[in-house]
Amino acid sequence: MHDAFITKAIAAYTQLYGPPTRTRRFSRTERQPHESAVVVYLPDEVDQKVPEDNLTSLWTAGFGAETICSDFPCELGMEVKGSLNDHSAGALAESLIELAEVPLANGRLFHNGQILTNASLPVFPRFTTALLIDWESVYGFRFPEPLSEVGCLRVVPLFPSEAEFVEACTDPGRGYRSLRNRGLNETDPDREAVIG
Secondary structure: HHHHHHHHHHHHHHHOOOOOOOEEEEEOOOOOOOOEEEEEEEOHHHHHEEEHHHEEEEEEEEEHHHHOEOOOEEEEEEEOOOOOOOOHHHHHHHHHHHHHHHHHHOOOOOOOOOEOOOOOOOOOOOOOEEEEEEEOOOOOOOOOOOOOOOOOEEEEEHHHHHHHHHHOOHHHHHHHHHHHHOOOOOOHHHHHHOOO
């Protein structure tokens, strides 16, 4: 991955959400050598007072220059309820990088609406499956220029019963939105399943 692309991706996040709280850089030498990063947004004091805004957001930077998804060039991202400490944010950032590298290692591309089994996400130890869904599941999310072709797949930790529900739907986006309508809060590691 090119450092210039990472710089553009971080600039796009800054344009959309302001400067990141932290940027973690990763350098890999095994397989194909490359650089990547994760931007971390911690909730500020104002956000912490509003439950729906009290989120830590993590987004990869650099994978949009690679082919990791069959549907569109993309980054991976997720949100977690509350403010993560350095250790938890670092572990989750590394987990996102490792997840994004899977298609580069095995040649099997992700796709929008894919269910991952045997998922292991720090901060979400009770969840064994995850859904990869367009960050904006109705209209589609794309970065501003010059990265307007690049989207983001949201990593949504799910219980097996919720994953089965999404898989049974002909449209995974509609299945995800239906779970949200049933009360799914994918940012809460302590939540209970919304499908029995």
